[in-house]
Amino acid sequence: MVDTKKLVLIDGNSIAYRAFFALPLLNNDKGIHTNAVYGFTMMLMKILEDEKPTHILVAFDAGKTTFRHQTFSEYKGGRQKTPPELSEQFPFIRELLDAYKISRYELENYEADDIIGTLSLRAEKEGYDVKVISGDKDLTQLTSPHTTVGITRKGITDIEIYTPEHVREKYGLTPEQIIDMKGLMGDPSDNIPGVPGVGEKTAIKLLKEFSTVEELLQSLSQVSGKLKEKLEEFKDQAMMSKKLATIERQAPIEVDFNDISYEGYSREKIIQLFKELGFSSLLDRLGETAAETEQVELEELEFIISEEITDGIFSNINYFYVEMLDDNYHHADIIGFSLVNETGRYFLPTEQALASKAFKTWAEDPQRTKIVYDAKRSEVSLRRFGIHLTGVKFDILIASYLLNPTENFEDLASIAKTYGLTNIQSDEAFYGKGAKRKVPETSDLAGHLVRKGQIMFDLKEKLEDELKTNEQYELFKELEMPLSLILADMESTGIKVERDRLQAMGRELSERLVQIEERICELAGEKFNINSPKQLGVILFEKMQLPAIKKTKTGYSTSADVLEKLAPHHEIIEHILLYRQLGKLQSTYIEGLLKVIDSKTDKVHTRFQQTLTATGRLSSIDPNLQNIPIRLEEGRKIRQAFVPSEPGWVIFAADYSQIELRVLAHISEDEKLIQAFQEDMDIHTKTAMEVFHVDKEDVTSNMRRHAKAVNFGIVYGISDYGLSQSLGISRKEAGQFIERYLDSYPGVRTYMDDIIHLAKQKGYVTTLMNRRRYLPDITARNFNLRSFAERTAMNTPIQGSAADIIKKAMIDMDEALKDKGLQSRLLLQVHDELIFEAPEEEVETLKSLVPLVMENALELKVPLKVDYAYGPTWFDAK
Template structure:
């Protein structure tokens, strides 16, 4: 088989991917858009080209041998956005997982590496494909070398062979460096001849052949001004040609034999794609496990039929097994106990038939240790059993000790502590569509092994929590919260299905109306939900400019349509159609599907061990993400109603809690005083940054100040702020600088927290929640800068999360103490939602702010706003 070499211009493709896709992050806050685009390109190239040899070339540094010849080479280029820089290590990890060699050479550019290797391959008669968004590489094109030029983004590619070059430019590939010498290249600050553009350069080369011939034949050049410029700036032309000429004999220390395409590391790819949350790409690699192999080490246990008090002792590891991801009203496969008397398995039939056992489960005085306490409490709660006495949760403990680990399966936790006798649930049951329940004997042994792991991990993890000063965090915050969340999940929130259906009908009418308007503007009827048909209408019938293409045709993604919004009045209608369509499918149809038939309520699942900052999340359904930007989205909350007639929904939320936490932690006098004076903090920031009085602050000034206030919390860069506000990076950078000058305490906090993180290896919240930062001392600038940004943000965001968690526990206690009928239903970020009888509203107006505002003492007052009404929508 003929050798085929693929050479990828790493820097060029990375930049293209970054700017082609909107800024994306995973749940950990890691920017991922450039990595995602790069991964898409890599898969496309590998699948379509099937190379025998492959390499990705990168620039080693900003300084090259060309700077010795021309000091201003590439001068004026903007600094790489940190949001891109932070993704480069992940691209390297991606390439390593694919086992694709990457190479860089000090003082040389990626172009030189590609040029040298393509020459060697060409001389051997190999076929060479170069992937780049840089047309400088066209000079390498030959009968053996093709340039695949990424014209827009990374999906629209033009292939250039010698014929294609000549068709586009009217000159051959050997003349391209002469053309660039004459016209220069502003993007690389290569001067060329003033007044000479591409057309003039090509015209001269068609007449004279080479740059040297042009300069030797100035008398024959027509046009006085052109002749003068050529004569005056001839040195610039020759140095420009030298600068653009790729060095095809660079001193690389890698050979063609070193870059053979190898079998990729499947597990490493799955691990990386899982970590970065590339769900679509992951589907191509993540295959389900086949039938489970038996586990070797024996664990003796007894299957108990007649349950007696002698095995139901204090300090028992308890496993209540529910396999379903959604554990509400799911089947319980069995129960396992491990304690000082032995190891036991109990079938659900025997367990629930035994009043002795049920009484023990509900006995608060009997300490029980488990894995995922909330899951067990909710599963038993649906069976009418109130699980009490849960004092240790291995899942929460493991999460508190190491939030970096995205996976806290019991087998993973046990393995980390050198306990290797338990398998993961996936190994035993499979996952997804392949999940199945094996014979009871296998289930019984698996549950006992899990309970044994819990029993042994209790002391191991407890000791580590004590060392970390996190015992109180587990026992006083997270464990009580787990119980509160279980009650909220079991309680659920009533949803008016008929109102949802009415809203669905209203949305259908709106969608139909928009659809007709689109047809009218398009002059033709088509399937508006078909990207292919929509692309043909927009870019062929209406002749709108093509932004980018996909494998199947024109891209009509949201970012493409947003760029076209001012080009044609049809675009806003299409965008609105999509937004309303998503509302209909996700929040009308989606919510109707998950209303429990028996209770008439939605029972969500709160996850308290997912985010690295400690924030809660909500799934099945996600009640924290009901859209509020569109009025149609906000109105979906009309369907959320109290469970009793004549009750109301009562909502209370913290006002600017993260900025208040920042003021407290940073000890910035201006910020503290502003909050103490109950000022609008965004107006105050605008006053300080723009040096104006309160009555001079415009709406635009306040908007910019608000963006910086919240941006500072998340470590925003000049690039990020410029994208958010639609201003230049220079303006954004100046804005951030003025902010930090105005609030020196914030600047000092940022410097000191990074210094402390480097010293300790982690940062902590006010309640001692830790986030470890393994890359805080990395020599890699990109990894280190992301860790520094995380160090600044986590104490603020994590402390805010801790505060509302503590408030939830205290609020539940206070409602019981006051003997109120009011129920806490859901938590949405900084907001708590209750249902309450109307005659308890006056009491709630007093106790809810009282509890929430005094849950923790800060240098600034916590402020809680509340509202209430017949629906969640009205409680705003």
Template sequence: MKKLVLVDGNSVAFRAFHALPLLTNDKGVYTNAVYGFTTMLLKVLEEEKPSHMLVAFDAGKTTFRHGTFEEYKSGREKTPHELSEQLPLLRKLLDTFRLSHVEVDQYEADDIIGTLAKQAEAEDFTVRIFSGDKDLLQLVTEKTTVSLTRKGMTNLDTYDVKAFKERYELTPLQLIDMKGLMGDSSDNIPGVPGVGEKTAIKLLKEYDSLENVLANIENISGKKLKERLTENQEQAKMSRELATILTEAPVPTKVTDTGYEGYDAGEVYRLFKELEFNSLLQSIDDSGETEKKELSPLDFTIVETVEESIFQSPSALLVEVPHENYHNGDIWGIAIVNEMGKYYIDVETALTSEVFREWAEDETQFKQVFDAKRAFVSLGWRGIQLRGVNFDALIASYLIDPSSSSHALTAIAERKEIPAPYHDDEVYGKGAKQTTPEREILAEHLARKADTLKQLAPLLNEELETNEQSVLFKKLEMPLSIILAKMETYGVQLDVGQLEKMGKELEQKLAELEGEIHELAGESFNINSPKQLGPILFEKLELPVLKKTKTGYSTSADILEKLANEHEIIPKLLHYRQVSKLKSTYIEGLLKVVHPETSKIHTMFNQALTQTGRLSSAEPNLQNIPIRLEEGRKIRKAFVPSEQGWSMLAADYSQIELRVLAHISKDERLVSAFNEERDIHTKTAMDVYQVKEDEVTSEMRRNAKAVNFGIVYGISDYGLSQTLGITRKQAKAYIDAYFESYPQVQNYMTEAIDEAREKGYVTTQMHRRRYLPEITSSNFNRRSFAERTAMNTPIQGTAADIIKKAMVDLEYVLLEENLRSRLLLQVHDELIFEVPEDELERMKHLVPQVMEQTTDLDVPLKADVSYGPSWFEAK
């Protein structure tokens, strides 16, 4: 069966953007619109199984309709850059799915869809249209149905001729006449003033068309309605014309060009990993075999007995641990390549060899590795302390181009155009299907990878030197990888009993809240059931209905937050949901990842992930424990020292990114504020609102704080309006006032964009780079994202470099003074240690001192320190 699916790209992306909270991946790219679009796309592909498919986009703000009515769509607010920056990514998604997409200058997506729908009908296709725009309902016929997004992106209202008739009591084509009469405020189509949907439908039911309505004005009852129709006849006709979707637009793509044969699961899977759409990975069937490239034979040796003759300095050492979680000592094999040859060693053969152990632990035997941290941790779990690592291809690749979609060894080799081994997925499979191949296959694969590693080392070192990144690589990132490996291996002690106790306390809290909610509702019901909650709130308690779904009333968090002041039951419901999530995600989630042998949490720090240089953590993510809610903060009580009588000590940088901004921008007022140790948010409030210090209210300071931190992240008026719950106009006024107060900050931002345009990249103080190829793009959306990134990357990246350097400096001091205190965690701008009682006084002074002196800025760095019997008390 021939079936054409047409998607209104702009409309669906807009709905997705506003249906989901702002999301970013670890590279700082906004993804919520793309994520919402993708969920709908997967559903459409699965359920519709189209033979042909196309996504249509608007080409720009100006269309042929503006020649008819200059004010067409003029009332719309400017598209938030958080959305517009996602449109190039959306097109990349469509390319990855191998889907046609098109835009036509001077025409709207609706016209493209209307034209292709009529073509398809003439060629006996079934047509399905997906949009969030009711205008497209005029295209409904016996062959064409239109589905409109409602709640979220997968809950749709579908209209055929019958459904349209039931909803509007008209035919689909009469929708155009209805728009001519009532207009459309969202598109600034004027219509006839005072005529709404009910009146328009009533008139069209009686007179069939706009022309007949206007021809029969004298027969229409109601003096005011007659007057309005008489006075606005031409406006009504123009409005009808504006609302009419063209079905003969000059679309270069024909229906026959839109054939769809499916997507390459591997390509989509890799894109989802890059975008961090982890919850969607399981929906991709990536079990199909992909054709392997042919590789030339490799001369290598499988070592049965380990002898000293196979070791040299330097050697490329490949420790293969393909599992995501490597805190189990499960090593699959080891390969070594040097001037003597290429060798594969079975893991048990290597680990039981004293010769291998001595070489691995010899500081003078230099080793080139891929992912030093993983190798260090994996061998450490098996009793070998890896030393002498002087090169890490993963870290080198990451520093050279942090925006690369993959830093896998094969991907690096392909970029450097040297012979590359097979991708690991081709050898091992993916995810749960990952298996150890036969010995010969594994041996050859690892020998190839080690050989590739050896060839890459000089190439990557040379590029680091050219980029002035050798110091960053050798003095910061390489030492840091070993520090992170030690932190991961040692882990953080978890008081399981304390955590279980908290779980019971949260259960009790949930029971209390449930009782209070039931009392306020006047009856018992299932709080977790929207079908039961909806009628309680909107029928029994008569709260205002803000949104309805196909299955009833919407009780989503954003709806409840808007109703917070309407009834005291709403704050209770929101609190109930927060506590419930704490219990399931954090109490139960943390208990699941306690290591069975150590009773500790061994998180994994991602050193080569974010484009700003910041560290992140995973399995579990200890940087994401919620602390805004009192119950969430208490979870940190379960993180305790591993030895009796020791304390947890936390030290965090105070407003480090704002201090970096002051240093980079050289803004005199900002620099002075920090040098005079003023409260920066109060000072900003004074400058922005032009008031004295004693006139600054808590709300003024809160708004100033949001602007201060927002400026660092290149916040828009839309983003700030969402943060503060104010209008975009107010938000723009705050931002404008900020730049008037701190003009050199705006100068810095202009200069950062100019530098990026000239060089194609921006750098941190320590020469960390971020390439911005889109900075010269003719596409406004792509260019604006690059400009925002050019402004904030030097700030965020320099702050990330500073705390990393502090970690390296502190490790050196701890070793030099022979202290037993240990660094356990890094959480954003905070370092957490466990400290013996006899070192507490020393550490209270040493840690902030080192952190504050780790680099020189025009403003002082400030680190606050606290301590206690648990991480909770240390904060």
């Protein structure tokens, strides 16, 4: 369940101009003017902090000429030329937006206003709350029950909020009449002439009486004196001025709302840009210093561009780099390879390499050692050309990830920088970004890729030594390295999805949503936009008089947590919550999955992110198959569309039972927990017995529910507040419940105290397989930072060990399937579950083999337990 979607639309030119003229001219140490960028950044920070948009776009004017010039050639004719001190800052503003991962858009022949007008109207129809930010009051004509317009006032971050009510209070007009007002009074800033002698007061007075310019001009007999003469003389000009002032709301804009969703900025890029611009105070807000890193000239490297590829270049150990520009390597073009070894440095052009027998022979020879960057990506990309990469002994990316698990390295250059190696450009600096991203000439590309090969050569020994010093080399070599190639197999294999079944589900959901919408409106007593928090707030809290739990700056909160608390008060709430859930299923999962089904194979090929999470958990993207909601029956049914790829096969799923609680029992060595698992007791019933001091037969379902919440809460470091919110009890009750739990399981209390003490001593915690997570805030003075670090110290060994166990199980299963000569294939890993497809005749073998292998992945003081199921679809394997 999520809050309603919120779209923020920013008038880029207007805000940049406002910032430039509101602030004194500022320069960085290179002499570049930065006041407009600085002001724009301040505004952006405020918008993101205050509005918390789910979607955001900045619109820019595309050029000086627009369709309005066909109506009036002198439109905006009186404007002075943009000061060069401002012009030079626009590229930095665009760079700023890219660093913030905020979409920007401009359209030939249209203004930013028209882009905003078109998108705001479209967004309203699709159930978004819209916030427009500009310095131009013309945009107040867009205000509606679903769209508010913020107009900058003094300075740069002081904003006046316009709603239809505020427009009425300020001018006595409707938002639509703002256009008529401009038609009458004109606008000198845009060189819109209006009617000479008619100012704002006169225009407002006339419109209160006659409503529109058209009605006024048809009723001139009711106007007297010079005003009548002026209106008669300039009636055509008034109509033209109204046309010029009207924002186009049907512009041919090619923007998909999915493409402008906002998920946070690139901290590294923001810091880099702020340093370049000299924004010391903003760096302080990010917790960084303004000290510039030393710029080092790139040293010359000698290399050979191998137009003819022979076996002679593949001598000894080879540092091998595969380059693609697109992150999604399942379809990205390979643009080149580099090879570095003790005899030389080589650039291998893509076409020549892929056509070379010597290249294929070397790549597929397991005896020829390769050191790579991102083994999985390299293997999957080459498989598309019929080449299976083997003999990979070391992966620079995986090694760096294990040593720095909380760093999100952008590319090889960012890893190199961590180890003081600077003889390489970042990919962003080399290829450019956004629309400017391109592949340079072969000689330059060759040089960049060879530098990558050389950096790998220079890094390998450092990384290997550090892994051994940290006692993590076994984790690297025995777990993560073999896993990367298993994940490559899984990604390349993919999982079949029945498109027709998904489409049918989509139609059923659409019908269901219509029915629920009708029922909600029936209970409300009127039709309204359920997706509008404002309208929903009025219905629930004013018309139906339900208790208003939380208010925001823009009105009543109708967030999911608020609605859940209101559920007992009226049946309309459960329908609204269901409506939101089903809407999310429809847009994100059904429509999202349909977009990524391979048209040739009818499969989806998710990418498993092996080097992302600090706990070691795998995540899945393009599409994310780990987050399909299964609490709702409609969500579970989506799994019906996932089927075996061959006739006579089934989907076989095996799931670890309560693996994290079993790991907790092992790590804490708590006698009661260990006993419960050894005796195969229901752990939630056992906890309820301990905490409530009752016999097994006296444990009620509510007691078990409370016990389950605290069991899993402990694993995730839950606080008394978190537990109170989860169970709907007071914070005091939740605190007492946690205390009773810890009294019942003293080993868990001791573990929690000891692990925090150990983390403060070492600065990190480890999993059972020695995966590390560093905790720099564990001794912070700030209470919130320190508390979060302490909770992380408690739960990382548990979650991380569970992640390591299932990774080990994947490796063992791969080996077991091969040893037995089975056709069964591992397709997916979803949290604590492994999904296979298998011939029906192998199911009996899997029933015994899979639990045996998974339950013995790692020896604990308590038994691991695996449940399995199988059927014709993923849904049936439950």
